[in-house]
Amino acid sequence: MTLDPSLSFAVQGVTRRFPGVLAVDAVDLGVRKGEIHGLIGKNGAGKSVLVSLVAGLLAPSQGRIVTGSGALTPTQSGPSRAKKLGIALVTQEPAFAADLSVADNLFMGRHPGGRFNFLSPSVARRESAFVIAQLGLRARPEARMGDLPLETQQLLAFGRAVFIEKACTILLDEITASLTNERKESLLGLLRRLIDDRPELSFVLISHHVSEVMGFTDRVSVMRDGKRVATLDTAQTNARELADWIVGDVAPAEINYAAQPELAAPPVLTVSGLTAGRSLRRLDLELRRGEVLGFAGLEGSGKDDAIEALYGLAPNHGGRISMDGTEVDLKSPKAAQAAGISFLPKHREEQAVIQNRSVLENAIIAGLPALTNRLGFVRRAECRQVAQSIVTRLEVKTPGLDVPIDGLSGGNKQKVLLGRLSLTAPSLVLLNEPTRGVDISAKPHILKLVREDLAREAGVIMISESEEELVEICDRILIFYQGEVVRELKRGMPGFDVETIYKSIQGVEVPV
Numbered sequence: 001m002t003l004d005p006s007l008s009f010a011v012q013g014v015t016r017r018f019p020g021v022l023a024v025d026a027v028d029l030g031v032r033k034g035e036i037h038g039l040i041g042k043n044g045a046g047k048s049v050l051v052s053l054v055a056g057l058l059a060p061s062q063g064r065i066v067t068g069s070g071a072l073t074p075t076q077s078g079p080s081r082a083k084k085l086g087i088a089l090v091t092q093e094p095a096f097a098a099d100l101s102v103a104d105n106l107f108m109g110r111h112p113g114g115r116f117n118f119l120s121p122s123v124a125r126r127e128s129a130f131v132i133a134q135l136g137l138r139a140r141p142e143a144r145m146g147d148l149p150l151e152t153q154q155l156l157a158f159g160r161a162v163f164i165e166k167a168c169t170i171l172l173d174e175i176t177a178s179l180t181n182e183r184k185e186s187l188l189g190l191l192r193r194l195i196d197d198r199p200e201l202s203f204v205l206i207s208h209h210v211s212e213v214m215g216f217t218d219r220v221s222v223m224r225d226g227k228r229v230a231t232l233d234t235a236q237t238n239a240r241e242l243a244d245w246i247v248g249d250v251a252p253a254e255i256n257y258a259a260q261p262e263l264a265a266p267p268v269l270t271v272s273g274l275t276a277g278r279s280l281r282r283l284d285l286e287l288r289r290g291e292v293l294g295f296a297g298l299e300g301s302g303k304d305d306a307i308e309a310l311y312g313l314a315p316n317h318g319g320r321i322s323m324d325g326t327e328v329d330l331k332s333p334k335a336a337q338a339a340g341i342s343f344l345p346k347h348r349e350e351q352a353v354i355q356n357r358s359v360l361e362n363a364i365i366a367g368l369p370a371l372t373n374r375l376g377f378v379r380r381a382e383c384r385q386v387a388q389s390i391v392t393r394l395e396v397k398t399p400g401l402d403v404p405i406d407g408l409s410g411g412n413k414q415k416v417l418l419g420r421l422s423l424t425a426p427s428l429v430l431l432n433e434p435t436r437g438v439d440i441s442a443k444p445h446i447l448k449l450v451r452e453d454l455a456r457e458a459g460v461i462m463i464s465e466s467e468e469e470l471v472e473i474c475d476r477i478l479i480f481y482q483g484e485v486v487r488e489l490k491r492g493m494p495g496f497d498v499e500t501i502y503k504s505i506q507g508v509e510v511p512v
């Protein structure tokens with residue numbers, strides 16, 4: 001059980017099976033000390049399962065993971081064993097205790113020394129303040145963890161792994177997916193600086209963004225159907241070659257822009273003088289059926305407050321909101337639903353996925369009223385048909401309709417949630433990052449679904465961190481800056497491009 005001393009760990013012939021699924025199939029992979037190793041591949045390719053095996057959360061069915069100080073095998077695995085081997089996994093949903101403070105959470109289960117090996121609160125506070133400062137966060141060590149945004153909690157989980165547990169191998173499972181572009185860049189830049197300080201460190205970075213992998217990794221491994229199909233030197237490859245490795249030979253979907261909004265039609269949504277949350281100082285807009293309107297802006301620019309207010313999540317908002325010309329009082333999500341508004345939240349795991357229920361149930365729940373007969377019985381065969389059409393159309397990777405949704409990969413869950421929105425035939429659809437966690441081959445299918453299905457009957461408002469995506473799909477884009485819309489860009493007009501959006505959201509004036 002020897003390990004090349006230049007390696008941080010080696011995966012040797014590892015296989016992991018679930019009932020009906022070969023999630024990881026005879027994978028060999030060596031990650032070097034001092035490297036940032038990208039891990040990329042389509043939804044359901046096996047990336048998360050692979051890092052869960054390395055972190056001891058799952059045991060391999062066959063094979064082993066070898067480090068300089070021991071191995072994880074089918075019979076000897078487990079998170080505490082992996083932790084002893086210097087391995088830490090940071091995921092999108094950090095397992096913190098919401099009611100405890102930041103400091104208590106960061107030091108939970110750890111004893112930072114002292115004569116009686118007991119945790120001194122002042123040491124924990126001081127060390128926590130250090131972690132917070134290193135990450136450039138605005139939070140106090142005494143703050144209640146549950147009061148902090150999920151993005152901040154995620155970064156704190158990263159900080160705990162690096163600065164408190166002092167792990168040597170840090171596995172990052174799509175943690176950049178829900179960060180704003182600024183936070184993403186600063187976090188990825190920090191990885192390199194950390195390696196400069198501690199050359200024995202290594203990072204494995206799972207991401208769907210080819211540009212992130214190209215810009216911040218030393219090597220990248222590509223997974224497809226549970227197998228590692230390639231490991232490339234990042235400097236020797238390019239985005240195109242990488243995309244080819246990921247996708248194989250699947251043809252991309254084409255978006256049909258023929259369904260343009262009818263501009264003479266009356267607006268489905270009218271907003272005037274909307275103020276909400278901490279950031280939104282004023283919003284006025286009109287939206288028509290058939291129209292896809294993008295909201296672009298930095299963190300705190302007001303775009304998130306705006307979309308949340310439209311879903312009844314800011315009951316104390318100011319200003320007026322009308323649907324089809326009638327003023328509505330959006331004091332709760334229930335009131336918003338009654339007004340014909342549906343919402344895809346950013347944090348799908350906690351806000352939208354119904355755990356322990358099947359793919360079928362998760363897919364059709366929003367459409368149940370339409371799938372029920374006059375006696376109140378659910379039309380089962382039709383439900384299956386509808387769910388199957390979502391699975392087929394969006395290429396959801398699942399062993400069947402009746403398996404619990406919990407077993408699906410993150411991106412495949414997202415596809416089910418989006419598919420189910422198309423069943424509700426609402427008047428207004430609000431989407432916060434609809435392609436988060438979705439792989440590059442499925443992304444065009446999702447955008448097509450938004451454009452051609454959701455925007456057929458409804459007006460759509462969409463937030464995305466990707467300027468490219470906004471340009472690809474929107475009719476108009478509103479630029480939010482410091483709580484107000486400072487600019488409106490229209491498809492076909494000058495300035496409807498990635499560069500203008502990018503500069504405008506930073507407050508840079510771009511002449512048209």
Ligand SMILES: Nc1ncnc2c1ncn2[C@@H]1O[C@H](COP(=O)(O)OP(=O)(O)OP(=O)(O)O)[C@@H](O)[C@H]1O
Pocket residue numbers: 018019021022023041042043044045046047048049050397398406407408409410411412437439
């Ligand atoms: N607990 C589980 N039970 C059953 N099947 C599972 C379980 N966990 C993962 N799988 C299956 O294993 C396969 C690989 O999943 P994994 O989560 O590793 O994909 P991924 O590459 O991380 O995808 P994504 O990019 O969507 O996150 C998928 O088919 C998934 O449905």
